[in-house]
Amino acid sequence: MLKIGVILGSVREGRNGLAVAxxxxxxxxxxxxxQEVEFELVDLLDYELPFLGTKATAKQEEAIKKWSDKMASFDGYIFVVAEYNHGVSGAFKNALDFLNPEVKDKALAFVGYGGLGAARSIENLRMIAGQLAxxxxxxxVNLSLMTDFEKMSIFKPADYHEGELKALLGQLINWSSALKTIR
Ligand SMILES: Cc1cc2nc3c(=O)[nH]c(=O)nc-3n(C[C@H](O)[C@H](O)[C@H](O)COP(=O)(O)O)c2cc1C
Structure with missing residues (x-):
């Protein structure tokens, strides 16, 4: 059984990300x-991580361990990400910086959303993912607040995104299966 984590990287109060995830x-x-695959939604808000490098409290140490263990438990990932100033949000980048062996040699796909979609944020994340192997x-899948949300906050995705998601899933499942054999 392949395990795929759907990782919600937004922690903003009133976030659009939860509906997308x-x-x-x-x-x-x-x-x-x-198919022999299961999906689990992981909400970054459930992990009260410190800023990497600052002194962590005992509670934060627990959160780091919980985050690391959860991320290690998957064979592949879908990162659900917004675009913040043409890049990934600070909270999600910080969370990714705690990881390395947990995600190594695993497959990753993106569902992005933002004012104009999240193409730049996704390309930003591809560089980060490259370094994490x-x-x-x-x-x-690239969703726009202008066309896939009503009043920029009520999620109503256009139908064609379902086709994109199906294609994404095919690629993600193939690569997750293949990479499992080398870990
Ligand atoms: C600080 C900030 C910067 C943003 N920068 C961009 C941007 O560069 N491009 C874009 O398309 N949308 C941008 N947006 C819009 C967000 O992508 C949009 O509000 C999205 O819903 C944020 O995700 P969230 O609601 O899950 O927090 C920005 C929003 C914020 C709060």
């Missing part, structure tokens, strides 16, 4: 019914 997880489960899929 739930849609991604529900659709991924529906589109892969009968993760294999990023060619296809991503």
């Amino acid at each position: 739930k849609w991604t997880t529900e659709k991924a489960k529906a589109f892969t019914q009968g 993760m294999a990023t899929t060619q296809t991503n």
Whole structure:
């Protein structure tokens, strides 16, 4: 059984990311019914990580361990990411900096969203993923606050994104299976 983590990287109060992450997880489960793959939504907000390098309290040490163990438990990932100033949010970059062996030689796909979509944030993350030895899929889903949300806050994705998500899942599952053999 392949385990894929759907990782919500936004912690902003009132975030749009939660609806996108739930849609991604529900659709991924529906589109892969009968396959040997399972999906779990992981919310960064559930992990009260310190800034990397600062002195962690005992509670924060626990959060670091919990985050590390959770991320290590997956064979592949879908990062659900917004665009913040043409890049990844600070909170998510900080969380990724705690990881290395946990995600090494694993596959990664992106579902991005933002004012104009999240193309720049996703490309930013591909560089970071390269350094973490993760294999990023060619296809991503790119959602715009202008066309896939009502009033920029009520998530109503255009139908064609389902086709993109199906293509993304095919690539992610293939690579997650392949990379499992070399770990
Ligand atoms: C500090 C900040 C910077 C942003 N920069 C961009 C940007 O460069 N490009 C873009 O398309 N959207 C940008 N946005 C819009 C966000 O992508 C959008 O608000 C998104 O919903 C944020 O994710 P969240 O709601 O899950 O926190 C920015 C939003 C914030 C708060």
